Amino acid sequence: MSVRVPAVVLLSGLMVAAGVVTGGAAQAMDRPCGRGGSDSGKGSLGTPWTLKSMYDDDGPAPNRLVAGEEFEIATTGAGQHWSVTFADNGTPFFTNDDDVSTATGIREVHPNPVTRIPNHMTVHAIRHETGEVIDGAVDLPAPPPRCG
The missing domain is CATH 1.20.5 (Single alpha-helices involved in coiled-coils or other helix-helix interfaces)
Known part of the structure; x- marks a missing residue:
């Protein structure tokens, strides 16, 4: 027993x-909007990063369909200054020219209204103090009809 x-x-x-x-x-x-995609790597001086992107249908009306990007830089400490730019199919939709890291790094999450075409989501980041560069990309197929 x-x-x-x-x-x-x-x-x-x-x-x-x-x-x-x-x-x-x-x-x-x-998920009605399908699976997302991700990319990860190390910057030109070795700083680890991740990029995730996916469709969602929670954007502001009337175009509720968005493609969001989530970007994280695993910095080694607080106080690092970075410029971060998100783009969708080559068109920038978010820029922070002085993104300052916390003790846990940098995290930016931003949506972009999209239409029903494939989307090439990119991030470009440059560390001010060292010139380190990070470039990442996620390709999303056209969103499924049930999304949005």
Whole structure:
């Protein structure tokens, strides 16, 4: 009896964890706006970064369809000064010419209203103190009809 109870508890816990993990993946696949994309790497002087982009339908009316970008630079400390620019199909839609890092780095998240065409989402960042450059890109296919 004493061995059965821990085994049942362990098995129940594993089943719940598996449901949470697979449930999250299933939800991402079933998003009305589809899956996003990501890119990551290191800047010209080795600073790690990530870029994520995806469609969403929570923009302001009348064009609720947006492509958002989430960009993070894992800086080594607070006080670094960067210029960050987001562009969609070559057209800039967000610029911060003096983005100052916190102790955890830099994080910028911004949406851009889009139409139903493929979108080439890019980020370009330059660190003022060192000239380090970061360039990233995510290609999104045209948004699915059920999005927006």
